[in-house]
Amino acid sequence: xxxxxxxxxxxxxxxxxxxxxxxxxxxxxxxxxxxxxxxxxxxxxxxxxxxxxxxxxxxxxxxxxxxxxxxxxxxxxxxxxxxxxxxxxxxxxxxxxxxxxxxxxxxxxxxxxxxxxxxxxxxxxxxxxxxxxxxxxxxxxxxxxxxxxxxxxxxxxxxxxxxxxxxxxxxxxxxxxxxxxxxxxxxxxxxxxxxxxxxxxxxxxxxxxxxxxxxxxxxxxxxxxxxxxxxxxxxxxxxxxxxxxxxxxxxxxxxxxxxxxxxxxxxxxxxxxxxxxxxxxxxxxxxxxxxxxxxxxxxxxxxxxxxxxxxxxxxxxxxxxxxxxxxxxxxxxxxxxxxxxxxxxxxxxxxxxxxxxxxxxxxxxxxxxxxxxxxxxxxxxxxxxxxxxxxxxxxxxxxxxxxxxxxxxxxxxxxxxxxxxxxxxxxxxxxxxxxxxxxxxxxxxxxxxxxxxxxxxxxxxxxxxxxxxxxxxxxxxxxxxxxxxxxxxxxxxxxxxxxxxxxxx
Numbered sequence: 001x002x003x004x005x006x007x008x009x010x011x012x013x014x015x016x017x018x019x020x021x022x023x024x025x026x027x028x029x030x031x032x033x034x035x036x037x038x039x040x041x042x043x044x045x046x047x048x049x050x051x052x053x054x055x056x057x058x059x060x061x062x063x064x065x066x067x068x069x070x071x072x073x074x075x076x077x078x079x080x081x082x083x084x085x086x087x088x089x090x091x092x093x094x095x096x097x098x099x100x101x102x103x104x105x106x107x108x109x110x111x112x113x114x115x116x117x118x119x120x121x122x123x124x125x126x127x128x129x130x131x132x133x134x135x136x137x138x139x140x141x142x143x144x145x146x147x148x149x150x151x152x153x154x155x156x157x158x159x160x161x162x163x164x165x166x167x168x169x170x171x172x173x174x175x176x177x178x179x180x181x182x183x184x185x186x187x188x189x190x191x192x193x194x195x196x197x198x199x200x201x202x203x204x205x206x207x208x209x210x211x212x213x214x215x216x217x218x219x220x221x222x223x224x225x226x227x228x229x230x231x232x233x234x235x236x237x238x239x240x241x242x243x244x245x246x247x248x249x250x251x252x253x254x255x256x257x258x259x260x261x262x263x264x265x266x267x268x269x270x271x272x273x274x275x276x277x278x279x280x281x282x283x284x285x286x287x288x289x290x291x292x293x294x295x296x297x298x299x300x301x302x303x304x305x306x307x308x309x310x311x312x313x314x315x316x317x318x319x320x321x322x323x324x325x326x327x328x329x330x331x332x333x334x335x336x337x338x339x340x341x342x343x344x345x346x347x348x349x350x351x352x353x354x355x356x357x358x359x360x361x362x363x364x365x366x367x368x369x370x371x372x373x374x375x376x377x378x379x380x381x382x383x384x385x386x387x388x389x390x391x392x393x394x395x396x397x398x399x400x401x402x403x404x405x406x407x408x409x410x411x412x413x414x415x416x417x418x419x420x421x422x423x424x425x426x427x428x429x430x431x432x433x434x435x436x437x438x439x440x441x442x443x444x445x446x447x448x449x450x451x452x453x454x455x456x457x458x459x460x461x462x463x464x465x466x467x468x469x470x471x472x473x474x475x476x477x478x479x480x481x482x483x484x485x486x487x488x489x490x491x492x493x494x495x496x497x498x499x500x501x502x503x504x505x
Contacts, residue, residue, distance in 0.1 A: 005064050006040040012056055013038075027051060091172075094180060110179065117174055125163040132159060139247075158240055165233045238297045245297070248290045255283045267420040271332075274324030281318030284310065335418060337381055337427035346386065347377040350399070352442050357398045357453045366447075369437040379432035383411045386431065396453050403430035 013023050013034075020034040027034075027048055036042035044052075053060050102110065136155050140148055259279040266272050288310055295302050350356075351373050358364065369375070378386050384403040391398050405411065418425055436443070 005043075006038050008063055009034075009052075010038050012052070012058075016056070026055065091176075091180075095175070098179060113178070114171075114175065117171060121167050121170060125167055129156075129159055129163065158236075158243075162233070162236050162240060165236060169233055241293045241297050245290060245293045248286055248293065252283065252286045252290065255279055255286060259283065264416050265419045268328065268422060270324050270328035271419075271422075274321045274326075274328060277321030277324065278318050279321070281314045281316075281321060284314035284317065288314070332422045332424050335423045335425050337425050338432060342382055342427075343379050343432055344382045345377065345379050347375055348386075348388070350374045350376065350390075352438065352445075353397050354445065355396050355449060356446055357396045357449045358436065358446055359398065359450065359453075363433040365433065365435045366443045367435055367437050368440045368443065371438060372442075373438070374442065375437040377435040377437065381427060381430050381432075383407065383414070384430045394456065396449065396456075398453070401431070401434075 013020070018026075020038075021031045024031045024034045029048065033042065033044075037044050049060060049063065052058070053063055099107065099110065133152070133156060137148075137152060140151055143151065259276065262272060262275045262279065265275070288307060292302055292307065294300075356374075378401075380386055380403060383406060385406050386401055387404045388399060388401040391400060415425055436446075438446075
């Protein structure tokens, strides 16, 4: 017996989800004959071989001598695009025929259902998009604003593309399983032997009464174009997953660096152990996510039981670590960095200007001193220094000041040293106070400039509010003017009609 034939018969039957009895009924033979053909103990007649080839669209040489799976794979790869287009057109044709066979009531029902499905999908993807966008913005908040906007634009573009593809797939698939899988057009003119359906739809006959819609048992067979769209969607998801893989790899690297740096606070005891265990647990979860994404991208199977066990284990480790941190943090005490040991005093000198403005952003004190220039003495956190500039603004010269961190390394070393002593450093303000030394005339001039400067901006704010109100009134008057014009036109039309009627009479 030809082994290729027996193997190919098994493959063909299983691919089409047919039992031996069902295939035997379609070929007009007994189930025992099919069993013998598949086992290799008997050989089908040439007529039956030709019938099999015709039914399943096969070449007789391929059926008898070749591996039918390999042949079909080659045919699919050669004709995938054409079949995709043909199946898409078949989908459209069948949908149009089915819809045209509905009565008016059923057509309205179908349209309303599809509109509801569309609105539901739109709401789901809109809410999901806003949520993911906000999460992504928070994740990349450490990136400078210009670069951050680029990443956000890329993320939103990818999401919109995926949402569009996935939404189309869901919409068409819902329509398929709701209608095409459950309704079938039967032409009564054709005398084709069919099994009677268990239930007949109450949808009315078409106008010519030659075709009707019946409910059939859905086979849930995917149309090829839906499979193609799903492949495109999966490809886009894999591309999107690669971005998350890069993020997960960067996050993993960050946590590994943190776990190494945590040894700098090893003297904190339980606090260090809590930090260490938490980071170990988070790294484990990160690795699991990374492996799941990699397996998805490269079509590898995940060992679900192992993943579940490892995830639970890492969550327990993380929970223990966080618990130890909460317990140990009770032993820490807070150190206020506004204390004298953390404060330094410096000063700088400015030449006096008639229009100089020094705004009271900080705790500013004025002290009279017999000098023409201005000496500004400031108290600031010892890790910072004071930066300033003078900016001309509407006939005023405004002094702007701000703190700048001098040595981040010193801050880190000091924080680590205090952590090892179970102390937490806190600070309310970087600039503690400003003291301005100058003559009484200069102090009076500066205070007067400050008052004029504040009044000037208060006036600007007032006029801006007035302008906004006038703009709103103007818009309202334009609306009323438009309504009055319409009223005038209506009355003019009435007058014209009245005059024309009067002339005719």
